[in-house]
Amino acid sequence: MEYGTLENSTWVRTIRRWADSGSLPHAVILSGPGPRLEAARFLAAAMECRSARSRPCLSCSQCRKVMEEIHPDVLTLSAQDAKELTVKAVRDLRSELYICPNDAPRKIALFPDAGQLNQRDQNVLLKIVEEGPAHAAFLFCVENSGALLPTIRSRCVELKLQQGEAEPEADPGLLRAFAAGQRGAATAYLTELENRRIKREDLQQQLRQAWRICAQALLAQSGGQAVDTQEAALLSRSLSRRQLAALTELLHHYAAECDYNVGVGHVLGALAAEWEKRI
Ligand SMILES: [Zn+2]
Incomplete structure (x- = not known):
């Protein structure tokens, strides 16, 4: 799926x-x-x-x-x-x-x-x-x-259900930064997003897309289901099951956090810090 x-x-x-x-x-x-x-x-x-x-x-x-x-x-x-x-x-x-x-x-x-x-x-x-x-x-x-x-x-x-609705792509840079699985890689990318002054709605969209792809990678790893995006394949190859589960949970949490009136910098900083703790 x-x-x-x-x-x-x-x-x-x-x-x-x-x-x-x-x-x-x-x-x-x-x-x-x-x-x-x-x-x-x-x-x-x-x-x-x-x-x-x-x-x-x-x-x-x-x-x-x-x-x-x-x-x-x-x-x-x-x-x-x-x-x-x-x-x-x-x-x-x-x-x-x-x-x-x-x-x-x-x-x-x-x-x-x-x-x-x-x-x-x-x-x-x-x-x-x-x-x-x-x-x-x-x-x-x-x-x-x-x-x-x-x-x-x-x-x-x-x-x-309509066919062929507009389906925006996930940000491949963000997913590659997480897939690197190294300390600092995701933090550097998240800092860059902040410097680009990404809007909160756009950040939420990106985190949701990333979350879904990450969930798909986790599913592929545990159940052997095929993935249809390059990013999901990369994540499932590069990260351990524990890391993927943690990342799925974090992306879900911070995508939901964007519903509240929180600063983009705060969300990006907290996500980076939490991810650093878990890799
Ligand atoms: Zn659930």
Whole structure:
């Protein structure tokens, strides 16, 4: 999965806004030509994340398990080779959803292709979508939401995913400075950013991009998943797992810090000092 360049996508901003305001819907249709399954995983991570702010943090154990697709409370249901799901699979899923989550706030049913749910299956799900337990959540990925019954649709929030939204690049200089893994390298680069009088919003954007790429590098190291940016590959080659975990956490923390009325110099200085302690 590619989170490195997506921070500016509308869907990422929408999901973060829901998470930050405590208003994550319990049932969402992810439709349109954009990356539906990727967005569903990101949303599932936001639902399960343990971080106090800026969810999903992509670095806590909940987020990592969702991204590695091994979270026990995210139930993914798809018919591998068949066109439609079997009614037994849908009924089993429904029973499972009534059981409390093992280790997370939500138990999530994720349908990578909700077009595989025929009318009968949707009727099996209807009651639990309408009035199921508070921990149950539903993520329906489907190109056209018209494939779902109006009764299901009326209970869901629809998140439309556009293709090819503007996706700004991360600052490769910043990531290379961290990847150097030497004392002073990142500090020198962060000082340079301060001298360039970078604005707080731009700094936040840079830190978020870097954070996402770092989380991706960490995931690649632990789960062997492929990375799609050069920077993520470089970070995962150059830093130890411990260093990557620390850097992911720091970037997350200081990106969130930029929400407050703090000076850019303060954020850059604190980030540099904390990183020096951890390499
Ligand atoms: Zn998290």
